[in-house]
Amino acid sequence: MEQGREEEEEELEEDDGGPERALEKSPFQLTAEDVYDISSVVGRDLLQLQLSAGPPLPAALARLQFRIVRVLEMLEALVSESSLAEEQLRLERDSLRRELEELRAAGARGGTGQLSLGPDKMVIDLADPNRPRFTLQELRDVLQERNQLKAQLLVVQEELQCYKSGIISQRRDQTEELEKEATGSSSGTSRDSEEKTIIKRLFSFKHGKGASSRT
Amino acid sequence: MHLVPPVSRDRIISQFPKWYTPEACLQFKEHFHAQVRTACQWSTGTLGLKISKVVVVGDLYVGKTSLINRFCKDNFDRDYKATIGVDFEIERFEIIGVPYNLQIWDTAGQEKFKCIASAYYRGAEVIITVFDLADIRTLDHTKQWLEDALKENEPDSSFVFLVGTKKDLVSDAVCERTELDAIRFANEMQAEYWSVSAKTGENVKQFFSRVAALAFEQSVIKELENSAGHMAQIGTGNLIKLEKNVMEIPEGNTQISLGCC
Numbered sequence: 001m002e003q004g005r006e007e008e009e010e011e012l013e014e015d016d017g018g019p020e021r022a023l024e025k026s027p028f029q030l031t032a033e034d035v036y037d038i039s040s041v042v043g044r045d046l047l048q049l050q051l052s053a054g055p056p057l058p059a060a061l062a063r064l065q066f067r068i069v070r071v072l073e074m075l076e077a078l079v080s081e082s083s084l085a086e087e088q089l090r091l092e093r094d095s096l097r098r099e100l101e102e103l104r105a106a107g108a109r110g111g112t113g114q115l116s117l118g119p120d121k122m123v124i125d126l127a128d129p130n131r132p133r134f135t136l137q138e139l140r141d142v143l144q145e146r147n148q149l150k151a152q153l154l155v156v157q158e159e160l161q162c163y164k165s166g167i168i169s170q171r172r173d174q175t176e177e178l179e180k181e182a183t184g185s186s187s188g189t190s191r192d193s194e195e196k197t198i199i200k201r202l203f204s205f206k207h208g209k210g211a212s213s214r215t
Numbered sequence: 216m217h218l219v220p221p222v223s224r225d226r227i228i229s230q231f232p233k234w235y236t237p238e239a240c241l242q243f244k245e246h247f248h249a250q251v252r253t254a255c256q257w258s259t260g261t262l263g264l265k266i267s268k269v270v271v272v273g274d275l276y277v278g279k280t281s282l283i284n285r286f287c288k289d290n291f292d293r294d295y296k297a298t299i300g301v302d303f304e305i306e307r308f309e310i311i312g313v314p315y316n317l318q319i320w321d322t323a324g325q326e327k328f329k330c331i332a333s334a335y336y337r338g339a340e341v342i343i344t345v346f347d348l349a350d351i352r353t354l355d356h357t358k359q360w361l362e363d364a365l366k367e368n369e370p371d372s373s374f375v376f377l378v379g380t381k382k383d384l385v386s387d388a389v390c391e392r393t394e395l396d397a398i399r400f401a402n403e404m405q406a407e408y409w410s411v412s413a414k415t416g417e418n419v420k421q422f423f424s425r426v427a428a429l430a431f432e433q434s435v436i437k438e439l440e441n442s443a444g445h446m447a448q449i450g451t452g453n454l455i456k457l458e459k460n461v462m463e464i465p466e467g468n469t470q471i472s473l474g475c476c
Contacts, residue, residue, distance in 0.1 A: 147301075
């Protein structure tokens with residue numbers, strides 16, 4: 001911001017005042033325009049010197065005039081080169097400043113997020129449909145439930161195999177006794193449903209069991 | 216007790232199955248223990264259905280699931296599918312006339328599932344540590360796997376097996392060379408060694424028969440000792456319950472009784 005104000009002042013100086021002002025400037029702030037102003041001032045002084053000396057033009061004055069022009073040309077070259085270098089540096093500075101601002105802004109955004117994070121923390125992208133979102137306990141519960149269901153499935157498969165191969169009907173009495181024992185007090189209805197199939201009774205029992213295991 | 220179909224013929228064991236290599240074998244017996252044979256003869260039908268718990272551990276992608284699937288389902292899936300947490304199979308045997316079940320727990324090899332799978336190590340009568348014959352690094356890791364599994368069990372309460380898988384992928388020369396290392400490992404781990412291939416099925420049935428026979432005999436001996444001394448094992452929590460049809464699943468301290476439904 002301060003730099004900006006300085007630049008404005010420079011411009012004001014350039015606009016204000018006559019060509020003599022250029023001679024009062026700090027040599028480090030001279031521009032090519034200033035050098036031209038100085039040239040015109042020096043040229044005017046030389047012209048006056050010529051007029052007061054009258055013709056013919058003294059050789060010493062002519063030589064001095066030539067040298068002064070040469071010195072002014074050298075000064076012009078130096079000033080324009082340094083102003084080019086300065087302009088380049090200014091552009092570079094501005095781009096670096098912008099870059100820094102952006103980094104600071106990003107740092108501030110990231111910084112607020114990181115402040116709440118400890119060393120072993122992780123950031124989760126909420127927009128990622130495949131992001132981690134279930135807890136270990138939930139996975140344990142699901143596995144547990146799956147294992148129970150698989151165990152029940154194995155039992156049912158075996159029973160079904162018995163049913164298909166006719167082993168169950170041969171040993172019906174035993175089965176019924178066991179079914180009663182298994183269903184117990186939870187369902188009294190299966191006791192008097194002699195005509196229900198084994199499978200049906202199996203399922204009614206499964207309902208009872210499922211309900212009790214959930215409580 | 217639910218009704219079960221007869222045990223398939225290839226799950227009937229009447230002769231004690233033989234070891235794989237005498238260099239890494241802990242039981243050189245040819246027959247079942249006389250005491251066990253006698254007990255099984257007169258207690259048929261009165262003995263409760265026996266179940267032994269087997270846990271299978273090892274690095275990911277060594278073929279634990281494939282090994283179990285070859286034995287229990289007699290299939291082989293070329294595609295790799297990581298096991299989520301833990302899975303199980305129940306395999307029914309009839310050993311010297313007595314029905315016997317192996318409850319085979321297949322655990323995930325991926326590190327991230329270790330905290331879940333390790334909860335299932337408890338009460339294992341058999342620990343099977345698996346490595347890939349074609350990847351020697353997986354053999355190095357078996358000791359750690361075994362150590363983790365043993366931590367959850369009473370000292371000297373489990374049979375330990377070391378199994379090299381994917382035998383079909385290595386030449387006989389490579390297999391022999393790797394087996395030398397594996398046998399050394401097995402001796403240090405006090406494990407019995409087996410080389411198998413789930414893809415071709417080589418040695419898979421023989422291996423599990425051996426596991427079943429050893430675990431069965433051990434479980435009968437234990438029961439005989441307990442009933443002789445009237446020692447109550449209730450409440451120790453480290454032994455799988457041998458009462459009929461009760462399967463203990465260690466997660467969350469819940470017990471589900473399976474057989475009766």
